[in-house]
Amino acid sequence: MGNKHEENPWQITGEKAVYDNPWINLTEYQVINPAGNPGIYGKVHYKNYAIGIIPLDDELNTYLVGQYRFALNQYSWELPEGGGPLDIDPLDSAKRELLEETGLKANSWTELQQMHLSNSVTDELNIIYLARGLEQFEAEPEDTEQLIIRKLPFDEVYRMVCTNEITDAISVAAILRVKLLLIEGRIV
Incomplete structure (x- = not known):
């Protein structure tokens, strides 16, 4: 091979x-x-997967999570994301992260992408999911997270990637992937 x-x-x-x-x-x-x-x-x-979720409702709105990122020493707008233990199905971790950070549950899940985030120095594997058929419940953020949630039209979030307002690698990749799927008519 x-x-x-x-x-x-x-x-x-x-x-x-x-x-x-x-x-x-x-x-x-x-x-x-x-x-x-x-x-x-x-x-x-x-020791965990890097899990990212792009929730997309029927009106093509998505949800961003704002938080201060210690390692960057700056505020960051990004999709719901977090760590998923390697011995647990990554989809179960995605469902947990989406509920914890946004209070959302989804009826439909599609794996969009797998990526290695910094393969010159790490073995971190990222898995990105598209979540559709959204229902709102109560968010349950971890005590290390001070989160602000924004519901925005997908086109606005795409613009934020294009203007470098969103620089998180998982978010950028997921948003660009969804934009391509929308252009191709594979998401309606």
Whole structure:
């Protein structure tokens, strides 16, 4: 199936755990790189899937979640998203995240995309779902989350991607994917 160019050119000669918490761990590897020279490589291993949901109602409105992102030191508008344990069906995690952050439940779920978010230094796998047939219930945010929820027309959210008001990778990918599906007439 694969050709010679797809084989792993890296050799690991040693490894050392650098950091570990319930969500990630960081390992430093001693390697022989593809050119045959010794070096080091750091890898962040994620202990959860990165789950993203684009809820889309019958009038083509969607929901954004606003929150201050510690790592960026800035406020971010993004789709509902969060971590899903690797040993749990990612769709179940998506349903939980959507309800927790927005109070929404969906009758129809479609997997839209799988992505590796930063594959030069992490193994984090993102799975994006489209949620349709929405019903409103009570939101149940986690205590680490101070969330603001905005219901907006999808075209406005698409414009926010085009003007860099939305920069979260999961949100950008999901919104652009849905825009293409709308253009192709595959979402009505």
